[in-house]
Amino acid sequence: MDYFALIDKLYSTRCLDKYEFAELIKNQTQYLSEYLFEKSRSKAYEYYGNNIYLRGLIEFTNYCKNDCLYCGIRRSNSKAQRYRLTKEEILLCCHEGYGLGFRTFVLQGGEDMYFKDKIIEDIVYSIRSEYPDCAITLSIGEKTKESYQKYFDAGADRYLLRHETANPAHYEKLHPPDLSLKKRKECLYNLKEIGYQVGCGFMVGSPYQTAENLAEDMMFIKEFEPHMVGIGPFIPHTDTPFHDRQQGTVDVTLFMIGLLRLMQPNLLLPATTALGTADPLGREKGIKAGANVVMPNLSPIEVRKKYMLYDNKICTGDEAAECRFCLQRRVESIGYRIAVDRGDCKKL
Ligand code: SAH
Numbered sequence: 001m002d003y004f005a006l007i008d009k010l011y012s013t014r015c016l017d018k019y020e021f022a023e024l025i026k027n028q029t030q031y032l033s034e035y036l037f038e039k040s041r042s043k044a045y046e047y048y049g050n051n052i053y054l055r056g057l058i059e060f061t062n063y064c065k066n067d068c069l070y071c072g073i074r075r076s077n078s079k080a081q082r083y084r085l086t087k088e089e090i091l092l093c094c095h096e097g098y099g100l101g102f103r104t105f106v107l108q109g110g111e112d113m114y115f116k117d118k119i120i121e122d123i124v125y126s127i128r129s130e131y132p133d134c135a136i137t138l139s140i141g142e143k144t145k146e147s148y149q150k151y152f153d154a155g156a157d158r159y160l161l162r163h164e165t166a167n168p169a170h171y172e173k174l175h176p177p178d179l180s181l182k183k184r185k186e187c188l189y190n191l192k193e194i195g196y197q198v199g200c201g202f203m204v205g206s207p208y209q210t211a212e213n214l215a216e217d218m219m220f221i222k223e224f225e226p227h228m229v230g231i232g233p234f235i236p237h238t239d240t241p242f243h244d245r246q247q248g249t250v251d252v253t254l255f256m257i258g259l260l261r262l263m264q265p266n267l268l269l270p271a272t273t274a275l276g277t278a279d280p281l282g283r284e285k286g287i288k289a290g291a292n293v294v295m296p297n298l299s300p301i302e303v304r305k306k307y308m309l310y311d312n313k314i315c316t317g318d319e320a321a322e323c324r325f326c327l328q329r330r331v332e333s334i335g336y337r338i339a340v341d342r343g344d345c346k347k348l
Pocket of ligand 1: 070071109142160161162202235
């Protein structure tokens with residue numbers, strides 16, 4: 001099989017079948033990656049120029065009722081020191097972020113039952129009133145359609161909910177029995193129907209994952225047409241059942257970013273913190289593979305180390321401003337620029 005020809009085909013038709021994706025992924029090499037990245041970079045440039053969009057991540061609670069086997073803040077991890085931020089603390093993060101040029105705030109957390117709909121609506125409404133020119137993104141897990149609608153009506157415009165894997169049997173191996181891919185997908189479709197800009201995504205190299213599974217992720221994304229796709233390498237966390245599993249590779253993660261950029265060129269694709277944790281230059285490499293978003297941390301410094309999804313997470317000791325300017329330096333060092341705007345998804 002001519003893998004270079006497959007990349008050409010993806011470039012010109014935006015489409016491959018599952019078998020072709022799987023073969024490409026299995027046969028990823030340095031040569032093939034370089035060939036892909038030249039094309040994926042040029043596609044990113046065509047749609048977004050040399051702009052890299054900033055999302056300020058506010059990790060506002062690490063309480064979680066779920067027990068995902070890979071995640072450091074899973075319910076069963078009794079070693080995790082739990083915290084939640086108050087509305088006032090969250091608004092202070094936004095205030096600092098706004099001054100630093102952030103025009104998107106991402107509120108991410110575990111599935112914390114303390115934050116009833118009324119409380120989330122109140123927080124979203126307050127941010128919306130104070131920062132009418134900013135996008136508000138929620139990443140707080142699976143809720144009913146009614147709840148998603150309430151947050152939307154209060155002023156939220158985007159929602160991140162990674163599908164984690166598009167293969168139902170693989171999904172079961174990563175999650176406790178009360179969670180299912182079916183439910184996850186229902187949530188994603190509900191969010192889209194309501195009118196959110198939606199982000200799905202998956203980990204690369206999660207336990208039991210095969211190249212076919214990654215190909216299935218591509219097929220699901222083709223069908224779902226999200227606005228954003230967040231991907232990063234799986235990184236084990238010491239206090240989880242997957243503590244002794246192998247980390248996902250940076251090379252395959254970058255390869256997936258390149259493939260995604262060719263399949264759906266208008267995507268918002270973050271160079272994630274997990275990518276920067278697996279490789280000190282991971283985020284720069286992500287941008288060179290076609291990523292166009294970075295998500296510096298805006299959480300108060302006291303809680304940073306507690307939102308430990310995986311071991312050795314970077315940027316847990318830096319102030320928001322340090323994170324912001326460190327990323328700006330990194331982005332500019334490879335010829336890109338930080339855009340101070342909401343960074344909405346362009347039309348295909
Ligand atoms: N509770 C929210 C936010 C989850 S944390 C939700 O359910 O959407 C955000 C993402 O971190 C997860 O979707 C998962 O893909 C990623 N993550 C969790 N543990 C990880 C690990 N050990 N390595 C890499 N990424 C991980």
